[in-house]
Amino acid sequence: MSAADRARQAFAEAFGGQPEGIWAAPGRVNVIGEHTDYNEGFVLPVALPHTTRAAVARRDDGLVALVSAQHPGDRVELPVAELAPGRPDGWAGYPAGVVDVLRDRVPGGVSVLVDGDVPAGMGLSSSAALSCSVALALRDLAAPELAVADLVDVARRAENDFVGAPTGILDQSASLLCTAGHALFLDTRDRGSEQVPLDLRAAGLELLVVDTGTTHDHATGGYGDRRRECEQATERLGVRALRDVPDVAALAPLDDGTPEGGVLLRRARHIVTENARVLEVVRILRETADPAAIGPVLTAGHASLRDDFEISTVELDTAVATALEAGATGARMVGGGFGGSAVVLVDAGRTGTVARAITDRFAQRGFAPPRAFAVVPAAGARRLA
Ligand code: GLA
Numbered sequence: 001m002s003a004a005d006r007a008r009q010a011f012a013e014a015f016g017g018q019p020e021g022i023w024a025a026p027g028r029v030n031v032i033g034e035h036t037d038y039n040e041g042f043v044l045p046v047a048l049p050h051t052t053r054a055a056v057a058r059r060d061d062g063l064v065a066l067v068s069a070q071h072p073g074d075r076v077e078l079p080v081a082e083l084a085p086g087r088p089d090g091w092a093g094y095p096a097g098v099v100d101v102l103r104d105r106v107p108g109g110v111s112v113l114v115d116g117d118v119p120a121g122m123g124l125s126s127s128a129a130l131s132c133s134v135a136l137a138l139r140d141l142a143a144p145e146l147a148v149a150d151l152v153d154v155a156r157r158a159e160n161d162f163v164g165a166p167t168g169i170l171d172q173s174a175s176l177l178c179t180a181g182h183a184l185f186l187d188t189r190d191r192g193s194e195q196v197p198l199d200l201r202a203a204g205l206e207l208l209v210v211d212t213g214t215t216h217d218h219a220t221g222g223y224g225d226r227r228r229e230c231e232q233a234t235e236r237l238g239v240r241a242l243r244d245v246p247d248v249a250a251l252a253p254l255d256d257g258t259p260e261g262g263v264l265l266r267r268a269r270h271i272v273t274e275n276a277r278v279l280e281v282v283r284i285l286r287e288t289a290d291p292a293a294i295g296p297v298l299t300a301g302h303a304s305l306r307d308d309f310e311i312s313t314v315e316l317d318t319a320v321a322t323a324l325e326a327g328a329t330g331a332r333m334v335g336g337g338f339g340g341s342a343v344v345l346v347d348a349g350r351t352g353t354v355a356r357a358i359t360d361r362f363a364q365r366g367f368a369p370p371r372a373f374a375v376v377p378a379a380g381a382r383r384l385a
Contacts, residue, residue: 003053003115004384006069011055011113014067014075019055019113020141025132025381026051027118027125028174029209029343030334031183031198031294032301033278035309037168039230039271040189040241042278045170046198046207046377047178048124052116053384054095054133058141059109064099066092069115080109085162091120094130097158098138105142112137119371121215123333123340127163128171131155136176136381148176148381149191166224167336178380185282189243196285198377203291205329206348206374210358212315213368214339222311222338226267233268242271270308277301295330295345302332302342311337315367319344319358326350326357344372 001009004022011019026047033043059065064083066076068091076092083100086093095112112134118126135151135158146154155172159165169188178184182195200207234242236254245251251272254265281294302320306312316333319342323331330345346354355372362370 003051007053007055007113007115008385010067010069010115011057011111014113015057015065015111017057019111020057021137021383022053022055022385023133023137023140023381024051024053024384025129025136025175026178026378027129028171028178029124029207029341029375030170030174031343032274032281032298032332033170034274034301034305034334034337035226035230035311036243036271036274036278037170037188038166038227039234040243041271041275043170043173043186043188044183044196044278044281045174045178045186046183046375047174047180047380048118048375049378050116050118050124050129052114052118052126052129052133054137055113055115056134056137056141057111058106059111061109062107063109064096065109065111066095067113068092069113070120080106083162085164089163091130093163094127094158095134097162098131098134098154100162101154101157102135102138102143105138110138119211121340122211123335123337124209124211125171125175125335127159127165128155128175131158132172132175132381136383140383151176166227174380176381178377180379181377183285183377185278189241196282198285198291200291200345201348201376203289204348205292206346206351207376208344208346208351208355208372208374210319210323210342210344210355211371212313212319212339212341213370214313214315223336226309226311229264229267230271233264236264237268242268243275245272248272266308266310270304273304273308274301292329292345295328298330298332298343298345299324305333305337309337313339315362315370316340316342318361318365318367319370322358322361323354326354328354
């Protein structure tokens with residue numbers, strides 16, 4: 001049975017009727033450009049083949065009814081008028097947040113069944129897949145004048161204002177705007193974007209996602225701290241955004257000899273060097289026939305996230321170091337940090353060796369078994385039926 005048919009059937013079981021349509025939105029893996037999005041910088045994500053499907057129908061009783069195949073028994077039903085930040089919370093907060101942003105368009109309410117296979121809490125943007133699938137559905141059904149690019153902000157507002165996770169626009173842009181076979185080079189300041197061809201297989205390479213099994217939650221803790229530190233550095237430097245800092249030398253004023261100044265210097269240095277890495281990777285992909293050359297740039301990105309931004313974990317560092325020892329071309333942690341996944345660029349013939357080396361090392365160190373899978377750049381959000 002196709003994913004669309006499964007969603008249709010689950011919708012019928014949950015709500016006793018047919019959906020008006022079925023939409024899918026993918027998770028993402030970011031090739032490079034981490035934590036640059038809320039600093040008005042550059043990102044370069046690809047969409048995953050893994051998606052969330054949303055089967056949706058409008059109602060006429062004013063209720064939002066939400067069911068997830070991944071959380072059976074956890075049915076949420078409340079009047080549209082009673083949606084408020086944190087109510088509902090958990091997985092339901094994402095689709096509810098989208099309905100809340102577009103509440104004028106669905107005054108009669110809406111039934112939503114979601115079914116997805118993007119691993120949750122692994123730095124692969126399962127939350128964006130969830131909110132973007134519902135945003136595209138509501139656009140097609142009730143807000144046709146909105147462009148897909150407008151939905152980036154609908155989904156971001158759901159996440160920022162309703163769920164309370166202070167994220168940027170990387171994940172939502174990737175889920176909505178990526179195309180198969182390409183990485184999305186996005187300037188998060190002016191939203192200009194370019195689809196950069198990324199055919200790793202033709203170059204004999206594979207992009208391996210290594211899920212370390214350690215989860216994160218961006219609504220709490222470290223992610224918000226990093227965002228605040230970047231804001232403080234921006235203020236002290238007197239620039240509009242860290243994007244505007246031309247080079248590392250221009251960060252010198254942050255280094256005032258205090259521990260706090262040292263922290264801000266390191267955080268800002270990550271952003272400045274990471275923006276340069278995005279531009280370098282895009283240059284390599286555009287101008288050379290050698291995508292393997294991006295490997296060392298990815299590895300440098302990991303060192304920066306580990307040492308300057310300080311958001312890696314022992315599991316992520318172990319995965320990256322082991323991949324490189326086993327012959328990978330490049331490796332780095334991906335996403336918001338404090339857990340989640342690493343991405344490894346590797347010669348196709350070595351994928352098995354690298355994956356085994358990581359699994360063995362994790363076992364030796366007493367970590368939970370990692371899960372590795374190869375990905376090719378897949379399509380962004382779309383209507384399935
Ligand atoms: C999370 C956020 C994004 C972005 C990344 C880090 O995925 O949702 O907005 O900041 O972390 O690059």
